[in-house]
Amino acid sequence: MKNYFLFILLILLFSCNKETSNIKNNSIATTYYKKAKKLTGDSAYYYYNLAKNSYLEIKDSSGVGRSLVNMAIIQYYNGDYYGSIETSLEGNRYLKNVNDTIVRATLGSSYNNMGISSSYLYDFENAIKFYTKALKYAKAPADITLYQNNLGDALVSLKEYKAAEHNFILALKTKNKLSYARALNNLARARYSEDPNYNPLPELYTALKIREENDDILGQNSSYATLSNYFSDKDNKEKALEYAKKMLAVSTQSDSKEDQAQALQKIVYLDKENYQQYFKEFQILNDSLQISKSKAKNQFAVVRYDLEQKNAENQRLKANSAEKDNYILRQYFILTILVFLIIFIIILYRKRQIRLKQEKELEIKNTQLKMSKKVHDVVANGIYQVMTKIENQEHFDKMKALDELEFVYEKSRDISYEKNDTSDEVKDISENISELIGSFKNESVNTYIAGNEKMLWENVSKTTQDEVYQIIRELLVNMRKHSGASIVSFRFERIENNISIIYSDNGVGISGDVLYKNGLSSTVSRIENIHGAIIFDTKTEKGLKINISFPVS
Structure with missing residues (x-):
């Protein structure tokens, strides 16, 4: 009974303290x-x-x-x-x-x-x-x-x-x-x-x-x-210049640098006699902007x-001060919590046994999913990529195709032994990606790539590189199977510690809400694995645009 009243008292004290702090x-x-x-x-x-x-x-x-x-x-x-x-x-x-x-x-x-x-x-x-x-x-x-x-x-x-x-x-x-x-x-x-x-x-x-x-x-x-603009359009350059100079005057008065730059652009175009003077002013102002x-x-x-x-430093100092002021109060609170914890020890132990059993079952399921994912990545997409190369090449090398199929076969055998994938160690990721995108180019499909430089991938982990490679391959396979596109482009950008990939094609696009079917659900899962984000632009009149971004580390 004493413990019960002590617990109530502690709650009241903490509530009052919190309310006072909130007001402050x-x-x-x-x-x-x-x-x-x-x-x-x-x-x-x-x-x-x-x-x-x-x-x-x-x-x-x-x-x-x-x-x-x-x-x-x-x-x-x-x-x-x-x-x-x-x-x-x-x-x-x-x-x-x-x-x-x-x-x-x-x-x-x-x-x-x-x-x-x-x-x-x-x-x-x-x-x-x-x-x-x-x-x-x-x-x-x-x-x-x-x-x-x-x-x-x-x-x-x-x-x-x-x-x-x-x-x-x-x-x-x-x-x-x-x-x-x-x-x-x-x-x-x-x-x-x-x-x-x-x-x-x-x-x-x-x-x-x-x-x-x-x-x-x-x-x-x-x-x-x-x-x-109106008089310039009507080829009345004298009136157009008059209003451009008035625009420059009021924008200078309001100290609007953007408007000054616009006015100077108009004047440079309209004033053929003094355009050099105004062009210099424009250059200086534009550099400043x-x-x-x-x-x-x-x-x-x-x-x-x-x-x-x-x-954060202030919060730390406040926490230290509050810890000193409430030391005794916290000690009583901890003791009270321990009393309540003892009551639930047996229940918690039983729940733990059940949870361990469930975790073991989940581990087995995750292993199965991981194996399935590897089979999809290595075998399905690998074979489809070889098929695409054969289909897109007018004269293909039979021995080279057999070598690539044998490579896929060897990699599929490695899955059961959980071997590390070292197939991309000879070429860096930028070369692999360029080769991958280029392999989907044929008479009816043109592929374009920009920004895929070697420096883009500096300090990007091997795991992230592998996931990005698979993401790009899944987008291309999905395009090949469903979109009917004739133009496909990838643009790569790196801003500080973030890399963005902008994919676009002129295919049939996706109508309504995005349905994560076929390879797209796997693509979204991979992006989540590398803590990235994906945005499907479904509002374009034709085609599909996808924005992908992820952190470097």
């Missing part, structure tokens, strides 16, 4: 978040990250999500578009309560940010998807108008003018003058793009007048760009890493 951490997180909102750039990013870590401690998922989305927007403004999309996606995972007004607004902002970043990466199809999702969560009229305009811009880039015009017309219903001017400018641009005989000047001049009257510098920049974007890709990762290290 919530106050700290809120302080960091408010401070970040008052700052810009690296400083704001730093404090949003601190807020995110504090919200994580108290399990405030909404706070974590809002902090991450703000961090993502800062990354976009600094040119780190890929990083911005990744951070937004991370933030979205914490924004689960879609019935909450703040959460919905944050999700809308996050998807809009991903749409803008995708547009800068010229990935307009994904941009359209993200803007559409942003509209799903938008409630505020200003947000709705903004997302409709952004969606329309992306649709224009894909020449889907009717759909773009529909969104711009909806955006015109806004009561905000600047939002109205933007929608009007965009609508005129879309109509002219669809019909070169359409006169967009009345709408373009009206939009510009509203922006000038309201000192909307960014809006004026957009109007000048549109007007310069490239350096800035390169730094942006790493600077935020460094900030997050440093903060994580500091946070």
